[in-house]
Amino acid sequence: MNTFASLGLAPALVSAVNALGYEEPTPIQKEAIPVLLSGRDLVGQAGTGTGKTAAFALPMLERLMKSGAKAKGPITPNLKSPAKRFPAVLGMVLVPTRELAMQVAEAVQKYSKGTNLTVVPLYGGAPMDQQIRGLMRGASVVVATPGRALDHMRRQTLDLTELQVLVLDEADEMLDMGFAEDLEAILSETPATRQTALFAATMAPRIASIANKHLKQPERITIAREKRAPGKVARVRQVAYIVSKHQKMEAFGRILEFENPKSAIVFCRTRIEVDELNDTLKAHGYGAQALHGGMEQKQRDRVMNMFRTGKADMLVATDVAARGLDIEHVSHVFNYDVPNAPEVYVHRIGRTGRMGREGIAISIVDPRERRLLRSIENLTKQAIEVAPLPTVSDLRAKRLEATRTALTDRIAAGDLDGVKVFVKSLSQDFDVADIAAAAIAMLHEASHGDGTEPEAEIPAPSAAPAYAPRPARNAGAGRERFDERARERPRGRPREHSPKRPAAAPAGDIDMSRITVLRIGVGKKAAVRPGDLVGAITGEAGIQSKYLGAIKIAHEHSLVEVPQQMAEHIMESLRKTTIRGKAVDVRIEPGNE
Numbered sequence: 001m002n003t004f005a006s007l008g009l010a011p012a013l014v015s016a017v018n019a020l021g022y023e024e025p026t027p028i029q030k031e032a033i034p035v036l037l038s039g040r041d042l043v044g045q046a047g048t049g050t051g052k053t054a055a056f057a058l059p060m061l062e063r064l065m066k067s068g069a070k071a072k073g074p075i076t077p078n079l080k081s082p083a084k085r086f087p088a089v090l091g092m093v094l095v096p097t098r099e100l101a102m103q104v105a106e107a108v109q110k111y112s113k114g115t116n117l118t119v120v121p122l123y124g125g126a127p128m129d130q131q132i133r134g135l136m137r138g139a140s141v142v143v144a145t146p147g148r149a150l151d152h153m154r155r156q157t158l159d160l161t162e163l164q165v166l167v168l169d170e171a172d173e174m175l176d177m178g179f180a181e182d183l184e185a186i187l188s189e190t191p192a193t194r195q196t197a198l199f200a201a202t203m204a205p206r207i208a209s210i211a212n213k214h215l216k217q218p219e220r221i222t223i224a225r226e227k228r229a230p231g232k233v234a235r236v237r238q239v240a241y242i243v244s245k246h247q248k249m250e251a252f253g254r255i256l257e258f259e260n261p262k263s264a265i266v267f268c269r270t271r272i273e274v275d276e277l278n279d280t281l282k283a284h285g286y287g288a289q290a291l292h293g294g295m296e297q298k299q300r301d302r303v304m305n306m307f308r309t310g311k312a313d314m315l316v317a318t319d320v321a322a323r324g325l326d327i328e329h330v331s332h333v334f335n336y337d338v339p340n341a342p343e344v345y346v347h348r349i350g351r352t353g354r355m356g357r358e359g360i361a362i363s364i365v366d367p368r369e370r371r372l373l374r375s376i377e378n379l380t381k382q383a384i385e386v387a388p389l390p391t392v393s394d395l396r397a398k399r400l401e402a403t404r405t406a407l408t409d410r411i412a413a414g415d416l417d418g419v420k421v422f423v424k425s426l427s428q429d430f431d432v433a434d435i436a437a438a439a440i441a442m443l444h445e446a447s448h449g450d451g452t453e454p455e456a457e458i459p460a461p462s463a464a465p466a467y468a469p470r471p472a473r474n475a476g477a478g479r480e481r482f483d484e485r486a487r488e489r490p491r492g493r494p495r496e497h498s499p500k501r502p503a504a505a506p507a508g509d510i511d512m513s514r515i516t517v518l519r520i521g522v523g524k525k526a527a528v529r530p531g532d533l534v535g536a537i538t539g540e541a542g543i544q545s546k547y548l549g550a551i552k553i554a555h556e557h558s559l560v561e562v563p564q565q566m567a568e569h570i571m572e573s574l575r576k577t578t579i580r581g582k583a584v585d586v587r588i589e590p591g592n593e
């Protein structure tokens with residue numbers, strides 16, 4: 001079984017990762033956790049985004065819990081003799097940057113939720129006294145940049161004499177930043193009995209020499225990049241957008257608008273992300289449904305049914321929940337997060353481009369995770385196109401294109417005579433082109449109640465250093481804007497400016513000359529009106545009313561003409577719903593199939 005519990009972690013830690021929505025360990029976690037739990041040293045090589053933090057933090061916490069470590073009570077500072085006053089730190093993670101110190105400390109904090117262990121970040125550029133107070137209260141684990149760690153050691157505010165576990169995270173990065181000497185100095189102040197884990201994306205000789213010198217017969221784990229792909233990658237166009245974290249939601253909204261997918265699976269790494277994204281998408285009027293391992297089987301089946309029948313055109317899912325699903329008509333696979341392992345990517349995108357149909361796989365990639373893209377390309381031997389986000393004018397062009405398609409369809413569908421008379425009479429006063437232009441403008445306005453233009457451009461992630469400090473508080477503005485628009489949009493208003501395509505109607509041309517008559521088991525007795533029937537069919541089956549023919553309402557039943565091709569789908573959809581509060585019996589009227 002591939003679970004965190006089966007790796008031998010304490011229940012408190014297992015429930016902490018469950019609460020974070022992790023469904024199963026990533027490859028590096030699966031391999032590293034048992035080794036570290038056994039007490040051995042470790043050298044791990046894996047790219048960014050593969051889940052290294054939990055790989056070292058969980059076993060570290062486990063060991064510190066078992067050693068009976070507990071936070072010591074607060075103490076009064078004695079500045080004359082500070083050394084005696086600072087509780088010894090039991091675990092330390094060294095990271096190259098301030099940004100990473102914050103990030104890793106936050107993660108370790110979350111993983112340690114069910115324990116009484118405490119975590120304190122130590123990095124430069126922040127007031128000393130606050131960090132000193134944290135150390136004074138007693139830190140089980142510190143997450144530190146080398147410079148600041150040394151600084152505290154010199155002030156005797158950081159006591160490493162009882163250190164049990166030391167982690168060098170992103171060791172190659174620390175060397176590149178010139179921390180080699182600092183690392184040596186720190187290492188020499190720690191007990192030889194400590195357990196040491198070293199992680200790096202590459203195994204340069206300098207890394208190897210640190211490992212040889214300071215680690216004790218370490219187990220070496222490399223997360224392979226060149227393994228054969230499990231099955232061929234389908235004919236799928238693969239695109240990636242590089243987007244920084246705080247713009248992700250807004251960027252995704254724009255990509256969705258641009259792509260206007262017929263049916264899509266959106267993959268996230270965790271259950272929590274699935275739920276959050278699903279809520280946001282729903283608020284925007286997308287027919288999204290969440291699917292993850294935290295849901296009951298019944299609920300999952302219901303969601304899958306909605307997706308299969310086209311009642312939901314987007315599935316927001318974790319990998320585990322989507323595993324083994326056989327879905328045939330997915331036009332788009334979105335990686336809202338790049339998966340932690342390249343093999344998972346191949347699995348994900350195998351959901352589209354099936355049955356000889358063309359598919360598209362779109363990944364949203366954090367600037368720091370570009371390396372993951374490269375390892376995916378290595379695995380699949382296919383290029384992933386890194387594209388700029390659609391611009392405002394791209395979107396505008398796309399909208400016009402969609403309008404053109406909708407108009408073409410509508411003209412082909414005919415039955416415009418009544419309106420034509422009206423246009424003719426208008427044309428005595430106005431130019432026909434002006435009339436058409438005004439009509440299209442009104443159409444756009446009607447469906448984009450929030451103003452017809454997309455918001456300002458989303459800036460490309462800057463070429464700033466990979467670990468640029470997070471922009472201040474208002475960094476979330478992009479997301480807020482996205483959410484705000486959701487609130488402004490009246491409920492139920494379609495998100496598209498063009499008439500909604502038949503969501504689940506059989507694709508391609510509909511043969512209107514072959515009609516089936518459906519007999520629906522409600523009639524005048526139940527006060528059914530044609531609008532109820534049309535509403536149920538367009539709403540439940542996602543079929544446009546233009547495809548429906550004559551409707552006759554008898555006392556206890558009604559007859560509706562539908563294209564033969566759509567009959568099965570409509571019957572299936574109607575059986576799952578109610579009309580005028582009644583579950584309905586739907587069948588083909590004999591002699592009319």
Ligand code: ADP
Nearest residue numbers: 022023024025026048049050051052053054269
């Ligand atoms: P790395 O240090 O290898 O770059 P991180 O530890 O920062 O990777 O993890 C990258 C992302 O993956 C984080 O958002 C983390 O919450 C998430 N993550 C880690 N492990 C798992 C898991 N088992 N399942 C789902 N998401 C995970």
Ligand code: MG
Nearest residue numbers: 049052053169
């Ligand atoms: Mg990391």
